[in-house]
Amino acid sequence: MKTLLLTLGLSLLAALRAQTLPVGDEETQDASGTWYLKATAADQEIPWKKLESVTVTPMTIKTLAGGHLEVTFTVLIGGQCREISTVLEKTAEPGRYTAHGGKHVVQVLKSQDEDHYILYCEGDMHGQQIRMAKLVxxxxxxNVDALQEFEQVAAARGLNADSIFIPKQREACSPGSD
Structure with a gap:
């Protein structure tokens, strides 16, 4: 479960490095700050998807030296808050990050809606390869338009639209509390 939550955190973190995110012919815009997880899809069954009590809080993104990103957020699972914090390491390829020594790769895709990004993640979870997409x-x-675009991108990457999960939002959750 902890690895799954870290994978979730890694993918969310990637959306925050604006200087490497292409935005058409326009200047790159600053994508740092607060982001919300809107939807997720995967190529495998996600254990926490079955839990109706899963809620997520906004992510806090911090740019580190070298363009790496640190993302911190909390998840409420079964009445208990758990803080997740991880670092995404910038690669030479714009919009691409790695984590945990390269075990996880996150590609950031700019949505047509200026306030959204789609994060496509590949990595290892409990010894199995998993592919996930996340809308932040x-x-x-x-946002219905952003969600429709997310469904199209997920399908194009071979993820089943039936696997899309929209988590409940919560403004705050202190680790160790409920």
């Missing part, structure tokens, strides 16, 4: 946005409300 600046605001907690669900």
């Amino acid at each position: 946005g600046r605001y907690p409300e669900v």
Whole structure:
């Protein structure tokens, strides 16, 4: 479960390094700050998807030396808050990050909606390879257009639309509390 939560955190973190995110012909925009996980899809069954009590809080993103990113957020699972913090290491390829010594790769895709990104992640979870896509946005409300685009991107990457999970949002959750 902890590895799964770290994978989730890694993918969320990648959305925050604006200087490496292409935005068409325009200047790159600053994507640092607070982001909300809007939806997730995977090529395998995700254990926490079955838990109706899973909620997520906004992510806090911090740019580190060398363009690496640190992301911190908490997840409420079964009434217990758990803090997740991880570092995404910038690669030479724009919009691409690695974590845990290269075991996880995160590609950041700019959404057509300026307040959203799609994170495509590949990595190891409990000895098995898993592919996931995540939709993150600046605001907690669900954006129908961004969600439709996310469904199309997930399908294009071979992820089943039936696997899409929209977590409940929570403004705060202190580790060790409920």
